[in-house]
Amino acid sequence: MMQLFTQTQLFGNVCYIVCWCIQELVRVFISYLPMAELVGPRLYSCCNCRNQVALHDDVISKSFQGRNGRAFLFSHAMNIMVGPKEDRQLMTGLHTVADVYCCDCREVLGWKYERAYEETQKYKEGKFILEKSKIVMENW
Amino acid sequence: MRGHDWINTCLPDELILEILRRLDSKASHDASSLVCKRWLGLDRLSRSTLRIGASGSPDIFITFLAQRFVNVKAVYIDERLSVSLSVNSVQGKRRDRDESVLTSFKLHYTAQKRPDKEEESESLSLTDAGLTAVADGFSKLEKLSLIWCSNVTSFGIMSLGQKCTFLKSLDLQGCYVGDQGLAVVGQCCKQLEDLNLRFCESLTDVGLVELATKCGKSLKSLGVAACARITDKSLEAVGSHCKSLETLSLDSEFISNKGILAIAEGCPLLKVLKLQCINVTDRALMAVGVSCLSLEMLALHSFQQFTDEGLRSIGKGCKKLKNLILSDCNFLGDRGLEAIATGCTELTHLEVNGCHNIGTIGLESVGKSCPRLTELALYYCQRIGNFALTEVGRGCKYLQALHLVDCSSLGDEAICSIAKGCRNLKKLHIRRCYEVGSKGIIAVGENCHSLTDLSLRFCDRVRDEALIAVGQGCPLQYLNVSGCNQIGDAGIVAIARGCPQLACLDVSVLQNLGDMALAELGEGCPLLKDIVLSHCHQITDIGLSHLVKNCQMLESCHMVYCPGTTAAGVATVVSSCPNIKKVLVEKWKVSSRTKRRASSVLSYLCVDL
Numbered sequence: 125m126m127q128l129f130t131q132t133q134l135f136g137n138v139c140y141i142v143c144w145c146i147q148e149l150v151r152v153f154i155s156y157l158p159m160a161e162l163v164g165p166r167l168y169s170c171c172n173c174r175n176q177v178a179l180h181d182d183v184i185s186k187s188f189q190g191r192n193g194r195a196f197l198f199s200h201a202m203n204i205m206v207g208p209k210e211d212r213q214l215m216t217g218l219h220t221v222a223d224v225y226c227c228d229c230r231e232v233l234g235w236k237y238e239r240a241y242e243e244t245q246k247y248k249e250g251k252f253i254l255e256k257s258k259i260v261m262e263n264w
Numbered sequence: 265m266r267g268h269d270w271i272n273t274c275l276p277d278e279l280i281l282e283i284l285r286r287l288d289s290k291a292s293h294d295a296s297s298l299v300c301k302r303w304l305g306l307d308r309l310s311r312s313t314l315r316i317g318a319s320g321s322p323d324i325f326i327t328f329l330a331q332r333f334v335n336v337k338a339v340y341i342d343e344r345l346s347v348s349l350s351v352n353s354v355q356g357k358r359r360d361r362d363e364s365v366l367t368s369f370k371l372h373y374t375a376q377k378r379p380d381k382e383e384e385s386e387s388l389s390l391t392d393a394g395l396t397a398v399a400d401g402f403s404k405l406e407k408l409s410l411i412w413c414s415n416v417t418s419f420g421i422m423s424l425g426q427k428c429t430f431l432k433s434l435d436l437q438g439c440y441v442g443d444q445g446l447a448v449v450g451q452c453c454k455q456l457e458d459l460n461l462r463f464c465e466s467l468t469d470v471g472l473v474e475l476a477t478k479c480g481k482s483l484k485s486l487g488v489a490a491c492a493r494i495t496d497k498s499l500e501a502v503g504s505h506c507k508s509l510e511t512l513s514l515d516s517e518f519i520s521n522k523g524i525l526a527i528a529e530g531c532p533l534l535k536v537l538k539l540q541c542i543n544v545t546d547r548a549l550m551a552v553g554v555s556c557l558s559l560e561m562l563a564l565h566s567f568q569q570f571t572d573e574g575l576r577s578i579g580k581g582c583k584k585l586k587n588l589i590l591s592d593c594n595f596l597g598d599r600g601l602e603a604i605a606t607g608c609t610e611l612t613h614l615e616v617n618g619c620h621n622i623g624t625i626g627l628e629s630v631g632k633s634c635p636r637l638t639e640l641a642l643y644y645c646q647r648i649g650n651f652a653l654t655e656v657g658r659g660c661k662y663l664q665a666l667h668l669v670d671c672s673s674l675g676d677e678a679i680c681s682i683a684k685g686c687r688n689l690k691k692l693h694i695r696r697c698y699e700v701g702s703k704g705i706i707a708v709g710e711n712c713h714s715l716t717d718l719s720l721r722f723c724d725r726v727r728d729e730a731l732i733a734v735g736q737g738c739p740l741q742y743l744n745v746s747g748c749n750q751i752g753d754a755g756i757v758a759i760a761r762g763c764p765q766l767a768c769l770d771v772s773v774l775q776n777l778g779d780m781a782l783a784e785l786g787e788g789c790p791l792l793k794d795i796v797l798s799h800c801h802q803i804t805d806i807g808l809s810h811l812v813k814n815c816q817m818l819e820s821c822h823m824v825y826c827p828g829t830t831a832a833g834v835a836t837v838v839s840s841c842p843n844i845k846k847v848l849v850e851k852w853k854v855s856s857r858t859k860r861r862a863s864s865v866l867s868y869l870c871v872d873l
Contacts, residue, residue: 171825171871173722173747173773174798186873196873227670228696228722228747229773260824261870262848 168259170226170233175203177226177233178254180261189215190255195234201252203227209238217242224252233258277306284310313338323394330401338407338433339398343389343414389413395420399427406430407458412438421445425452433458440464443471450475460487461494462515468493473501480505489515489540499523503530515540515565524548528555540565549574553581563589575600579607586610591617601626605633615641615667623647631655641667642674653678657685665691672698679704683711691717701725709733716740716765722747731755735762744770746796752776760788770796772822779807786811796822798848805833812840822848824869831855838862 166180178198185197207223214221220239223232234254240246284307287293297307311333316322322341329336390413398408405428410416416439425431425448432455441464449456456479461467472494476483483506488494495518502509503526510533514524520543527534528551535558549570552559559582564570570593578585585608590596596619605611605626611634616622627648630637637660642648648671656663657678663686668674674697682689683704689712694700700723708715709730715738720726727750734740735758743759743766745751751774759766760781766789771777777800785792792815797803803826812818818841823829834849835858844865851868859866 172799174796174822194873256873259873261873262867 166261168254168261170229170231171258171260172231173226173229175226175228177201177203177259178252184251188253190234190253190257192255192257194256195253196256196259197248198252198254201236201254204233204252205230206236216245219245219248224254231258272300272302280306281310308332309335312336313340315340315342318343318389322390323397326390326394326397327401330397334402335404336402337404338409339402339405340407340409340411341390341413342409342411344412389415391415392417392420392423396423399424403427404430407433409433409435410437410439411435414438414440416441418442418445422448425449429453429455431456435460436464437461438463440466442466443468443474446471447474447478450478454479455482457482457484459483459485461491462487462489462513464491466493467491469495469497472498476501476505481508484508485511485536487511487513489513491516492518494518496520496523496526500526503527506531508533510534511536513538517542519544521545521548525551528552532556533558535559536561538563538565539568542566542568545569546571546574546577550577553577553579555581557581558584560584561587563587563591564593565589565591567592567594569595571595572597572600572603576603579603579605581607583608584610587613589613589615589617590619590622591615593619594621597621598623598626598629602629605629609633610636612636613639615643616645617641617643619645620647624649624652627652628655631657631659633659635659636662638662639665639667641665642671643667643669645671646673649673650675650678650681654681657681657683660686662686662688664688665693667691667693668697669693669695670697672696675699676701676704676707680707683707687711688714690714693717693719694723695719695721697723698725702727702730705730706733709735709737711737713737713739717742719744719770720748721745724749726751728752728755728758732758735759739763739765741765742768744768745774746770747773749773749775753778753781756781757784760784764788765791767791768794771800772796772798774800776802778802779804779810782807783810786814790814791817793817794820797826798822799825801825801827804828805830805836808833809836809840812837816841817843819843820846820848824848824850829853831858834858838865 167176168178168180169176178201182199183196184199186194188195188197201224203226205225205227207225209220209222212219212221218241219237221235222238223235225232234252236252237248237250240248280303284293284296287296293307293311297304312335314329314333314336316325316339390410395416398405408424408428408431418441421436421441422445425445429452431449431453434449434456435458437460446467459475461472476498480502486502486506486509494516499519500523507530509527509531512527512534519541524539524544525548528548532555534556537552537556537559546569550573554577562578562582562585575596576599580603585604588604588611598621601622602625606629611630614630614637622645624647628651631652632655637656640656640663650673653674654677658681663682666682666689676699679700680703684707689708692708692715702725705720705726706729710733718734718738718740719742721744724747726745726748731745731751732755740759740763743763753776756771756777757780761784769785769789769792782803795811795818805828808829821837821844823834823837831853834847834854837847838844838858838861846867847865848867848869850871854866
């Protein structure tokens with residue numbers, strides 16, 4: 125690499141300074157890039173429509189088990205409807221849960237823990253399970 | 265005469281500077297700076313605003329900028345914006361060589377500037393040193409915005425305050441600064457008008473009281489949110505010293521009636537008040553209604569304890585009220601809204617969001633008493649019925665924007681009355697109002713000839729005939745019919761033929777949309793900039809190629825979950841559109857060649873979490 129540098133001393137240096145300057149200037153003038161591309165939290169959306177249902181910042185755990193595979197535990201979910209409460213016997217014991225639906229396309233995405241009956245499971249109350257197969261994320 | 269430059273020899277520097285100052289778009293400024301060295305220098309003198317995202321080594325970067333752009337008056341630093349510059353975007357056959365030499369030059373440069381390696385990794389976000397550099401370099405600074413700059417502390421703010429005495433606007437959203445910094449700003453920046461302290465969690469009453477006492481006379485706007493140690497004491501100081509306060513935004517559980525009362529009594533010029541304080545009750549609102557007679561905007565958010573009594577006193581006193589937002593205020597009912605409507609007849613903007621006790625009667629009185637209403641937004645108002653919008657249609661002739669989300673009792677009758685009565689309607693957004701069908705939208709197409717923005721998301725009773733009518737009557741620039749699954753090719757073809765000005769189109773989740781519609785769009789809407797085709801199961805590469813053949817202005821294309829499209833389609837979109845900035849697609853659907861050529865434009869959807 126050092127040899128490459130010495131080879132192109134004169135003309136080369138100018139080129140590279142220009143490239144570097146352009147790079148720095150682009151950093152300054154980022155305001156030309158539309159805001160929607162750059163700013164914003166990482167969002168999970170419904171797999172069936174484009175509704176945004178959860179923030180990556182709200183993920184508590186990625187190793188839960190849903191009805192059909194892996195699921196994530198979220199502290200909050202948005203743009204969802206919560207269905208009627210029912211008692212279910214899950215792997216971790218008896219819970220009162222309510223199914224959670226995408227508010228636009230009504231796809232079942234997971235459930236919300238309404239009540240837990242064992243002390244060790246109480247931390248789940250009020251939190252949401254969204255199944256991995258039902259949510260997608262835009263990777264920017 | 266070729267090769268001879270007239271302008272540059274005749275015009276002096278000052279004139280060229282004046283001309284450059286009048287350029288309005290950033291693109292023009294950038295272009296003028298590339299003309300010649302002289303213009304580059306003059307253009308730098310004419311720049312007054314800098315925006316900086318999160319970058320590596322911002323401190324050095326700022327020093328660099330300060331040397332070049334000496335007349336800058338406004339600096340916005342937002343650490344939430346991450347800019348990753350991919351060297352891959354450099355195109356050409358000699359790419360490999362350019363890349364390796366660029367890296368070697370960069371290493372060379374960093375080695376020069378920072379001899380010891382330890383420093384290299386630390387300052388990835390702005391530190392006090394950087395802020396001091398800002399203060400040193402831009403002494404004429406009037407506006408500074410530091411958003412989520414987590415490494416900035418009081419020390420940096422102190423040096424900023426001491427050196428930039430002309431500071432008018434300071435935004436410290438999300439920065440962990442302490443009281444001493446704010447105190448010094450108060451002592452030195454006597455022209456401070458705008459102060460934003462949202463999410464400055466380490467601030468306490470001491471700092472804000474000190475600032476209010478020292479430079480309160482000039483303060484016009486103040487914002488405080490999630491600051492647990494700012495209490496009524498600060499507001500009392502603001503009330504007694506900031507007589508010119510016009511805008512106040514408060515989001516805090518630690519503020520009670522005492523604070524708001526102090527503000528109401530002390531700041532009679534208050535124009536904008538935004539409250540999200542669960543411990544504030546009607547008493548405070550009544551005081552505002554009695555003392556703040558210039559109030560133009562009032563926003564009440566989230567589960568507050570206000571009842572109709574409070575609104576009644578606002579209606580009685582704040583006759584100049586133009587803008588009212590009521591969000592999740594469950595104790596507010598029809599009587600309160602009626603009182604506002606009859607009292608504040610100058611109302612132009614109204615938003616009712618999730619207030620479950622507000623029903624048809626409240627809205628009816630708005631329609632009857634507020635003829636100047638230009639924007640109405642009703643979110644999650646299940647109880648508001650057709651008759652409310654009939655009255656609005658009858659009374660509010662100047663309505664320009666209507667937003668309806670989850671209003672399940674509103675149907676075709678309501679939309680027809682709005683269409684016939686509000687002929688100046690420019691924006692209509694309806695989402696999940698399941699009773700709205702084709703009839704209402706046909707009326708819109710027939711009557712609202714100024715409509716440019718239409719959004720009908722998940723209104724599954726709307727059919728093609730509605731879009732045909734809209735295509736004939738409305739000069740649309742923005743259309744969103746996501747989820748209206750009865751709409752098919754016929755409707756979109758009608759839009760393509762009738763709305764040549766269409767710039768943004770969202771047809772996602774439409775199961776019946778096919779390639780024919782895309783072909784027609786390609787021919788009829790050459791100005792199309794943004795298109796969302798996600799979840800359309802019937803469109804294929806053929807449709808895409810027809811679309812991009814003529815839509816040369818296309819900047820963004822979302823095409824996830826389109827099983828009929830392949831890597832070839834993605835490649836077509838990327839290569840045919842010279843202005844393309846973003847293509848959202850599944851990672852496995854992009855060929856490696858397309859990845860190499862266009863990685864800066866591609867955005868991937870992670871379906872495999």
